[in-house]
Amino acid sequence: MIKAPEHISALSPYMPGKPIEELERELEIKNPVKLASNENPIGPSPAAVRAITAGLKKTLNRYPDGSGYYLKTALAKKLSVKPEEIILGNGSNELIDIAARTFLAPGDEAVMAHPSFVVYSMAVQAAGGKAIQSPLRDYKHDLDAMLNAVTPKTKMLFIANPNNPTGTMNTKEEFDRLMINIRDGILVVVDEAYYEYVMNAGYADSFKHFRACRNILILRTFSKIYGLAGLRIGYGIAPQEIITEMNKVRPPFNTNSVAQKTAIEALKDKGHIKKSKEINNTGKKYLYKELSSLGIRHVPTEANFIYMPVADSMNIYKNLLHAGVIVRPMGPDAIRVTIGLPEENKRFIKALKELKVKS
Numbered sequence: 001m002i003k004a005p006e007h008i009s010a011l012s013p014y015m016p017g018k019p020i021e022e023l024e025r026e027l028e029i030k031n032p033v034k035l036a037s038n039e040n041p042i043g044p045s046p047a048a049v050r051a052i053t054a055g056l057k058k059t060l061n062r063y064p065d066g067s068g069y070y071l072k073t074a075l076a077k078k079l080s081v082k083p084e085e086i087i088l089g090n091g092s093n094e095l096i097d098i099a100a101r102t103f104l105a106p107g108d109e110a111v112m113a114h115p116s117f118v119v120y121s122m123a124v125q126a127a128g129g130k131a132i133q134s135p136l137r138d139y140k141h142d143l144d145a146m147l148n149a150v151t152p153k154t155k156m157l158f159i160a161n162p163n164n165p166t167g168t169m170n171t172k173e174e175f176d177r178l179m180i181n182i183r184d185g186i187l188v189v190v191d192e193a194y195y196e197y198v199m200n201a202g203y204a205d206s207f208k209h210f211r212a213c214r215n216i217l218i219l220r221t222f223s224k225i226y227g228l229a230g231l232r233i234g235y236g237i238a239p240q241e242i243i244t245e246m247n248k249v250r251p252p253f254n255t256n257s258v259a260q261k262t263a264i265e266a267l268k269d270k271g272h273i274k275k276s277k278e279i280n281n282t283g284k285k286y287l288y289k290e291l292s293s294l295g296i297r298h299v300p301t302e303a304n305f306i307y308m309p310v311a312d313s314m315n316i317y318k319n320l321l322h323a324g325v326i327v328r329p330m331g332p333d334a335i336r337v338t339i340g341l342p343e344e345n346k347r348f349i350k351a352l353k354e355l356k357v358k359s
């Protein structure tokens with residue numbers, strides 16, 4: 001049988017949150033609650049959903065506009081950038097992959113935090129590069145330590161801001177210091193998948209460095225607050241020279257016509273974003289209060305999920321599944337829960353109480 005090269009066979013596939021249908025099938029549990037993948041519990045904007053139906057009727061026999069002209073124009077207007085400074089992806093996941101395949105040659109290094117979004121190391125390794133992991137400090141990216149991990153072989157540096165799985169953010173001062181001190185020739189990828197949820201005024205200003213024409217790629221997505229994870233659409237913003245190179249690697253027609261049209265409508269519905277933020281904020285306060293009264297440690301979050309350092313996370317995860325609540329185990333000593341609807345959060349807390357979970 002044909003063998004994949006060593007750098008591919010050494011990889012492990014991405015493990016997504018358990019789908020609701022799978023739990024229903026496996027444990028015959030009715031109406032489980034999924035709090036495992038940081039999705040928007042109220043779903044997408046109703047106006048955006050109407051665009052899905054319209055899109056299905058008119059354009060399915062045609063290839064999509066591979067360049068995504070109209071969505072890029074709408075994003076460019078909203079963000080005050082040029083359409084040529086935007087690239088669309090089949091989720092921001094694909095853009096992570098395209099960036100790694102565009103800028104890494106075999107043996108090049110990419111610095112990233114640990115634990116952070118696992119796709120960074122997978123994409124780097126699949127591109128033949130070497131992932132250099134720098135531990136978090138107080139559950140947060142230690143940007144000074146990441147800078148120290150840079151070597152002459154470093155070509156990329158990934159920052160999730162806010163970080164997944166810990167929900168922490170880096171400040172303007174920390175990020176500015178990194179950008180002042182990092183040498184030229186390294187692409188800084190700032191993954192802002194959850195930036196719409198951030199309420200802290202000290203949040204890093206990545207656009208300032210984009211405008212200064214630095215080597216920066218800012219990633220955003222319609223999968224989180226926009227509630228469109230199933231459609232697979234995300235975008236990247238970078239100086240035009242960077243986008244031009246990435247477009248050489250981007251597969252043709254990587255984003256579909258329905259996703260492009262729906263995303264345009266979703267962008268217009270500011271009320272839906274406001275409502276989603278409010279629900280998240282209410283849920284966050286409720287969970288903080290309940291977790292504190294249960295004596296369960298939790299890391300304050302800037303996103304739509306909460307990281308809980310707990311002993312024996314796999315056991316807790318499995319027991320929660322039996323109670324019909326899907327969360328995400330994060331290694332042997334933590335779980336991550338997505339902030340859901342009020343009734344979903346209550347079910348999670350009720351299940352934790354019954355399991356007598358302690359930190």
Ligand SMILES: Cc1ncc(COP(=O)(O)O)c(C=O)c1O
Nearest residue numbers: 091092093117164193221223234
């Ligand atoms: C930090 C981070 N970046 C990117 C993504 C991927 O999002 P998308 O659905 O846009 O591919 C996720 C999804 O969980 C994430 O947590």
